[in-house]
Amino acid sequence: xxxxxxxxxxxxxxxxxxxxxxxxxxxxxxxxxxxxxxxxxxxxxxxxxxxxxxxxxxxxxxxxxxxxxxxxxxxxxxxxxxxxxxxxxxxxxxxxxxxxxxxxxxxxxxxxxxxxxxxxxxxxxxxxxxxxxxxxxxxxxxxxxxxxxxxxxxx
Numbered sequence: 001x002x003x004x005x006x007x008x009x010x011x012x013x014x015x016x017x018x019x020x021x022x023x024x025x026x027x028x029x030x031x032x033x034x035x036x037x038x039x040x041x042x043x044x045x046x047x048x049x050x051x052x053x054x055x056x057x058x059x060x061x062x063x064x065x066x067x068x069x070x071x072x073x074x075x076x077x078x079x080x081x082x083x084x085x086x087x088x089x090x091x092x093x094x095x096x097x098x099x100x101x102x103x104x105x106x107x108x109x110x111x112x113x114x115x116x117x118x119x120x121x122x123x124x125x126x127x128x129x130x131x132x133x134x135x136x137x138x139x140x141x142x143x144x145x146x147x148x149x150x151x152x153x154x155x
Contacts, residue, residue, distance in 0.1 A: 078152055103127055104124065105135065
């Protein structure tokens with residue numbers, strides 16, 4: 001049986017004692033090397049999990065913000081397009097696409113002409129500049145795009 005020193009009264013006590021026989025203070029148990037390693041591993045796992053969770057939340061928040069910007073730009077483009085027609089029933093939005101940065105909004109729609117016939121048309125908004133030219137559509141609307149058609153149906 002080995003002897004140790006009490007942390008409170010500095011008296012000699014057994015390493016197996018639970019309380020100091022001199023002052024009654026609880027004796028702190030020494031943690032083994034295995035116990036220290038186990039605590040370190042558990043702490044590391046918890047820390048890594050917290051960091052990953054925080055990073056995932058940040059990515060989700062950034063994605064939601066980017067999506068909100070795309071919805072806003074698509075909504076603005078649709079309202080701008082609808083403003084060019086005298087009656088709303090003359091225009092039916094079919095497809096709305098935006099690029100990742102929302103600099104480009106592409107809209108495929110059906111419109112009634114003066115005789116009442118429906119025809120398909122397309123318009124692209126690049127940096128808020130509106131164009132119905134096929135060249136502009138090919139230039140700005142054929143790459144990877146986000147489908148925002150649900151925005152077109154809700155307006």
